[in-house]
Amino acid sequence: MLEKGSETKLTGMKGSRKVYVKSFGCQMNVYDSQRMADTLAPEGYVETATAEAADLVILNTCHIREKAAEKVYSELGRVRRLKEAAAGEGRNVLIAVAGCVAQAEGEEIIRRAPAVDLVVGSQNYHRLPALLAHAERHGKVVDTQFPVEDKFEALAPPSLSATRARGVTAFVTVQEGCDKFCTFCVVPYTRGAEVSRPVEKIVAEIERLADAGVREITLIGQNVNAYHGEGADGRNWPLARLLARAAKVPGIERLRYTTSHPLDMTDDLIATHRDLPRLMPQLHLPVQSGSDRILAAMNRRHTRADYMDAIARLKAARPDLALTSDFIVGFPGETEDDFAATLSLLGEVGYSGAFSFKYSPRPGTPGADMADQVAEEVKSERLQRLQKAIDRQQAAFNHRCLGRTLPVLFERKGRYSGQLVGRSPYLQPVQVEAPDAMLGRIAAVTITEIASNSLFGALAQTPAREPTFAAAGA
Numbered sequence: 001m002l003e004k005g006s007e008t009k010l011t012g013m014k015g016s017r018k019v020y021v022k023s024f025g026c027q028m029n030v031y032d033s034q035r036m037a038d039t040l041a042p043e044g045y046v047e048t049a050t051a052e053a054a055d056l057v058i059l060n061t062c063h064i065r066e067k068a069a070e071k072v073y074s075e076l077g078r079v080r081r082l083k084e085a086a087a088g089e090g091r092n093v094l095i096a097v098a099g100c101v102a103q104a105e106g107e108e109i110i111r112r113a114p115a116v117d118l119v120v121g122s123q124n125y126h127r128l129p130a131l132l133a134h135a136e137r138h139g140k141v142v143d144t145q146f147p148v149e150d151k152f153e154a155l156a157p158p159s160l161s162a163t164r165a166r167g168v169t170a171f172v173t174v175q176e177g178c179d180k181f182c183t184f185c186v187v188p189y190t191r192g193a194e195v196s197r198p199v200e201k202i203v204a205e206i207e208r209l210a211d212a213g214v215r216e217i218t219l220i221g222q223n224v225n226a227y228h229g230e231g232a233d234g235r236n237w238p239l240a241r242l243l244a245r246a247a248k249v250p251g252i253e254r255l256r257y258t259t260s261h262p263l264d265m266t267d268d269l270i271a272t273h274r275d276l277p278r279l280m281p282q283l284h285l286p287v288q289s290g291s292d293r294i295l296a297a298m299n300r301r302h303t304r305a306d307y308m309d310a311i312a313r314l315k316a317a318r319p320d321l322a323l324t325s326d327f328i329v330g331f332p333g334e335t336e337d338d339f340a341a342t343l344s345l346l347g348e349v350g351y352s353g354a355f356s357f358k359y360s361p362r363p364g365t366p367g368a369d370m371a372d373q374v375a376e377e378v379k380s381e382r383l384q385r386l387q388k389a390i391d392r393q394q395a396a397f398n399h400r401c402l403g404r405t406l407p408v409l410f411e412r413k414g415r416y417s418g419q420l421v422g423r424s425p426y427l428q429p430v431q432v433e434a435p436d437a438m439l440g441r442i443a444a445v446t447i448t449e450i451a452s453n454s455l456f457g458a459l460a461q462t463p464a465r466e467p468t469f470a471a472a473g474a
């Protein structure tokens with residue numbers, strides 16, 4: 001274990017090494033992976049797109065999905081073979097495991113996968129250069145303690161060129177950790193207590209991103225609408241006020257935030273959906289179950305009625321709001337009646353899409369020790385029914401966009417020459433024939449065709465304006 005504050009430097013390798021970061025899981029991990037690469041850039045590490053070419057392979061892991069740890073071990077088997085092949089050529093490849101599986105498994109990772117050189121928890125990756133140097137000189141390192149120093153303060157900012165290469169949309173972490181302790185979730189254990197970044201630091205990061213050409217920012221956090229970071233006035237600002245401040249950064253044309261908890265959908269945040277045109281009309285608001293009995297067992301701290309009340313207030317503020325959610329089926333004790341309640345909630349809300357998963361116990365969480373675990377085949381059958389219902393809702397939502405003219409932010413080139421891919425305000429991918437010069441711009445697009453996972457459209461003559469609630473109908 002490296003001592004806290006140990007300041008070993010990576011030396012003698014400037015400009016000579018390549019790092020490959022593989023990101024598993026949510027947007028928080030995508031953001032963390034980019035920041036890991038940023039932190040290693042001043043040490044001479046250049047990002048590469050393939051593990052084969054890398055001198056350092058980092059697996060930035062996620063513990064939310066089923067069998068997450070097993071998937072990491074299987075990926076480590078592949079990386080170990082690359083390391084062995086490189087050693088045969090006289091090249092030393094370092095392997096690091098970061099993120100939530102690293103946090104949860106710690107030294108067990110090195111015991112089961114001895115080729116791993118470094119295990120670094122989700123709160124410690126700002127110390128990567130020192131940890132890697134230590135691993136090279138003294139052998140394997142495990143660092144999963146929650147640090148006393150501020151990770152974000154210690155991170156190197158991304159270079160302008162790295163930011164440009166990442167495109168016109170970006171995530172910015174504003175809050176980390178969670179104090180809610182849902183009984184199925186590992187986040188409070190792997191990411192720790194809820195911490196909000198100060199407003200000034202967030203705004204400075206958004207300004208840097210805007211200078212590099214970013215047009216859309218998604219503020220992210222495990223419980224982002226519980227945000228309460230310190231503002232320049234010394235007060236704790238809620239997310240609504242942070243969004244209003246972010247909207248003033250020149251060059252930023254679109255804002256989103258994720259992931260939210262229903263209990264933290266405050267009146268001021270809901271009003272922001274009505275009053276801030278740059279806040280896109282799309283919200284991910286996980287409910288997990290439609291049954292009060294299961295919500296209580298999950299320790300969600302809200303009822304079905306609380307959730308529906310939040311939805312009603314949101315829809316009153318912004319009638320065209322597209323809603324998405326997460327659902328867990330087969331939580332311990334879930335009966336057919338409980339599951340029917342989930343299906344009925346889905347029907348009542350009408351989502352533009354949703355993620356749904358079979359419950360799988362996470363070691364160390366209360367749900368894992370609950371009696372009456374639901375049989376695997378029952379979970380699978382319920383999941384199938386739920387996914388079919390979600391697919392129908394998503395298709396219906398997309399079909400309601402057919403013929404509409406929507407502002408689309410062009411993010412990247414499409415698969416075919418002359419084609420660009422962008423996003424509608426409702427976060428749908430839209431494929432359009434358009435010149436490359438339109439990358440990074442918002443243009444009006446008439447939706448002409450619907451495929452299962454994306455829309456097709458044609459550039460329209462009308463000017464591109466983000467829809468207001470008067471344009472409801474999605």
Ligand code: SF4
Binds near residue numbers: 178186187222
């Ligand atoms: S609110 Fe979200 S992050 Fe927090 S414990 Fe519940 S599911 Fe996990």
